[in-house]
Amino acid sequence: MPVNEAAIETEIQSKGLNASRLRPQQIDRQIDKEDFYVFPGMTLTVRADVDQRLHRHW
Numbered sequence: 001m002p003v004n005e006a007a008i009e010t011e012i013q014s015k016g017l018n019a020s021r022l023r024p025q026q027i028d029r030q031i032d033k034e035d036f037y038v039f040p041g042m043t044l045t046v047r048a049d050v051d052q053r054l055h056r057h058w
Contacts, residue, residue: 005024033050 009024030051031049035048035050036045037048038045
């Protein structure tokens, strides 16, 4: 888990916030593949994550 996600998780738990939610680890487990595209001549980068459950249907 990246440092910023760990810090956010620690803050959430320290505040006693316990509503149902997706945690970063749950999301990360579903990502089968990630692709990045940097547009030529720009600083814009796009990231696409492929969900394991959807990937097998392609």
